Amino acid sequence: RGRCSSQHSAERLAAQSHLRRSIIPSTVTRRISDGPITIGVCCMAKKAKSGPMLETLDRLQAFRADGHAEFAVVSFDERMLLEEPVESWPVCEALIAFFSAGFPLQKAQAYATLRKPFVFNDLQMQ
Numbered sequence: 001r002g003r004c005s006s007q008h009s010a011e012r013l014a015a016q017s018h019l020r021r022s023i024i025p026s027t028v029t030r031r032i033s034d035g036p037i038t039i040g041v042c043c044m045a046k047k048a049k050s051g052p053m054l055e056t057l058d059r060l061q062a063f064r065a066d067g068h069a070e071f072a073v074v075s076f077d078e079r080m081l082l083e084e085p086v087e088s089w090p091v092c093e094a095l096i097a098f099f100s101a102g103f104p105l106q107k108a109q110a111y112a113t114l115r116k117p118f119v120f121n122d123l124q125m126q
Contacts, residue, residue, distance in 0.1 A: 032065045036072040040092030044100050045078045086111040094118040
């Protein structure tokens with residue numbers, strides 16, 4: 001049982017390290033002491049509150065390094081997405097965006113162009 005647990009821990013650390021490297025370009029020096037990586041969640045309320053999305057966000061927020069959270073999740077609420085200009089949206093280092101009925105795709109694309117976050121899914125393909 002102890003071996004399985006330590007193997008799971010090693011796999012989790014490797015996944016954390018890979019995720020952190022893929023979000024932060026290699027030309028940027030960033031330390032955990034700089035604070036958590038901010039991940040923006042940009043989707044309509046129904047999708048943001050879905051079981052799979054909540055599970056994904058819970059897992060991201062569970063990542064720790066030296067007792068510090070590696071990721072902070074910022075949800076872009078539906079009112080903000082629909083009514084506010086992208087310049088007033090929160091600045092994030094990474095973005096998860098999902099298209100659905102009523103989603104302002106062009107605004108999400110404009111945000112990605114303006115802020116240049118690491119985008120988990122290609123907004124141009126949506």
